[in-house]
Amino acid sequence: MTDPIADLVATSETSHRPSTDIVLSMRRISLTLGAGARRVDALIDIDLDVAAGELVAVTGRSGSGKSSLLNVAGGLSAPTGGSVTVDGVGLVGMSQRALAAMRRRSVGVVFQDLNLLPTLTAAENVALPLELDGVRLREARRQAVAALEAVELGSMIDSHPDELSGGERQRVAIARGLAGPRRLLLADEPTGSLDEVTSEGVMRLLRERCDTGSAVLLVTHDPSQAAWADRVIRLRDGRIDGVSIRADVPVDLSELGR
Amino acid sequence: MAVKDALLALLAGGPCHGYQLKADFDAATGAAWPLNIGQVYSTLQRLERDGLVAADGDPDSDGRQAYRITADGREALHAWMAEPVAQPLATRDEVSMKVLVALATSVVPALEVVAAQRLAAMRTLQSLTALKSDSAGEALAWRLNLDRMVMLAEAEIRWLDLVEDRLEADGQTRTDNRRTATIDQAKKPAPRADRSVQKEPSP
Ligand SMILES: Nc1ncnc2c1ncn2[C@@H]1O[C@H](COP(=O)(O)OP(=O)(O)OP(=O)(O)O)[C@@H](O)[C@H]1O
Ligand SMILES: [Mg+2]
Numbered sequence: 400m401t402d403p404i405a406d407l408v409a410t411s412e413t414s415h416r417p418s419t420d421i422v423l424s425m426r427r428i429s430l431t432l433g434a435g436a437r438r439v440d441a442l443i444d445i446d447l448d449v450a451a452g453e454l455v456a457v458t459g460r461s462g463s464g465k466s467s468l469l470n471v472a473g474g475l476s477a478p479t480g481g482s483v484t485v486d487g488v489g490l491v492g493m494s495q496r497a498l499a500a501m502r503r504r505s506v507g508v509v510f511q512d513l514n515l516l517p518t519l520t521a522a523e524n525v526a527l528p529l530e531l532d533g534v535r536l537r538e539a540r541r542q543a544v545a546a547l548e549a550v551e552l553g554s555m556i557d558s559h560p561d562e563l564s565g566g567e568r569q570r571v572a573i574a575r576g577l578a579g580p581r582r583l584l585l586a587d588e589p590t591g592s593l594d595e596v597t598s599e600g601v602m603r604l605l606r607e608r609c610d611t612g613s614a615v616l617l618v619t620h621d622p623s624q625a626a627w628a629d630r631v632i633r634l635r636d637g638r639i640d641g642v643s644i645r646a647d648v649p650v651d652l653s654e655l656g657r
Numbered sequence: 658m659a660v661k662d663a664l665l666a667l668l669a670g671g672p673c674h675g676y677q678l679k680a681d682f683d684a685a686t687g688a689a690w691p692l693n694i695g696q697v698y699s700t701l702q703r704l705e706r707d708g709l710v711a712a713d714g715d716p717d718s719d720g721r722q723a724y725r726i727t728a729d730g731r732e733a734l735h736a737w738m739a740e741p742v743a744q745p746l747a748t749r750d751e752v753s754m755k756v757l758v759a760l761a762t763s764v765v766p767a768l769e770v771v772a773a774q775r776l777a778a779m780r781t782l783q784s785l786t787a788l789k790s791d792s793a794g795e796a797l798a799w800r801l802n803l804d805r806m807v808m809l810a811e812a813e814i815r816w817l818d819l820v821e822d823r824l825e826a827d828g829q830t831r832t833d834n835r836r837t838a839t840i841d842q843a844k845k846p847a848p849r850a851d852r853s854v855q856k857e858p859s860p
Binding site for chain 1: 776779780781782783784785786789790804807808810811814815818822
């Protein structure tokens with residue numbers, strides 16, 4: 400029996416944009432975690448390109464490998480097999496030190512578990528990666544405050560994480576991921592504890608960053624957030640499901656009078 | 658039909674002729690309901706017949722008749738506003754029917770139907786989201802309509818995801834739904850006559 404959707408969708412995960420500026424490229428990535436009886440093939444044979452200006456959403460059930468995929472893309476875990484390049488630079492085999500420098504310079508990450516430092520204020524948390532990357536203190540602070548204002552936390556720049564609500568902490572983590580000129584943004588469920596209006600604001604920010612030349616890989620369970628992406632891919636037991644849904648297929652909305 | 662009540666609501670702000678009423682209606686609803694001027698006038702005639710509106714003065718030099726709301730009209734309007742709408746139950750739409758019939762029979766694997774429907778729903782959601790992302794300067798009514806459509810499309814996708822998860826948990830594959838079909842036969846609950854929401858589909 401033929402698959403009725405096979406004709407409608409392209410199954411290759413290489414970018415559909417001709418001769419584009421590929422920021423993230425993953426080839427034949429596999430990742431095995433744990434050992435012995437708890438060995439898990441978290442990623443199996445993943446091919447994925449994300450171009451500058453492109454927002455790709457990754458969906459899939461809990462445990463399907465979404466966070467693992469982001470970790471490999473950002474050089475936070477070394478794949479068991481395959482190659483990753485960010486802006487043409489291969490990450491596999493790079494020294495830890497060079498990796499860390501590359502991450503600070505080019506990659507913004509919003510972690511699922513936030514990773515905020517409890518002893519630092521919101522602004523200090525956001526400024527830290529910039530400072531580590533050699534941005535002067537004042538300038539780092541200025542960029543941090545701007546990033547916090549963009550997520551509507553301008554009045555809480557001097558609060559510590561434990562003085563913030565869950566959603567506010569999440570927005571600090573988003574600000575930290577977005578601060579500075581990052582070419583690749585990786586966000587893992589960035590709006591999990593945010594209301595509709597605030598989440599929409601975050602999606603607009605990510606979209607703007609794409610439109611000014613960043614590549615974004617976004618993990619989300621939320622279909623209405625995935626719908627902001629140029630491409631939606633699904634992971635299933637560590638593999639990319641055959642179907643990739645692209646936003647450039649027009650849908651007739653004339654019923655709406657527009 | 659709600660159009661008549663909406664026109665009453667607009668007339669509660671002051672007397673108005675049909676063309677103005679149509680413009681006000683479009684502005685209030687974000688132009689989401691196609692309403693032509695002929696419908697406006699036929700609705701006004703019915704409202705006048707029922708004593709809910711009355712002609713206000715004589716027609717103007719262009720022959721346009723203004724109408725005003727009557728006391729009975731105000732009462733009907735307030736009754737409409739106060740009464741929550743009983744939404745049709747979502748189980749009776751074509752998407753559910755197609756998925757469930759696919760599941761109960763072997764015409765095509767149910768998971769294929771689910772995948773095709775989810776793809777279409779996701780595309781709709783993407784297009785709505787594109788409209789939404791450009792809608793910052795648009796009228797509030799239009800933006801609220803978009804929000805609602807986004808949420809309805811999202812609900813459909815969530816349901817389809819859940820169907821897929823449940824079928825897979827039952828060991829189904831995209832090329833087979835016999836297994837769940839038989840399991841469902843065994844688990845089917847006895848029909849309950851006292852459940853008023855569980856209407857039988859008409860034959
Ligand atoms: N350190 C680890 N050791 C062993 N197995 C791990 C480890 N980290 C993750 N896993 C396993 O790898 C698989 C993929 O995990 P991953 O965190 O990528 O899932 P996910 O898709 O992000 O899920 P969620 O939606 O719950 O965040 C899971 O089966 C998980 O149990
Ligand atoms: Mg995860």
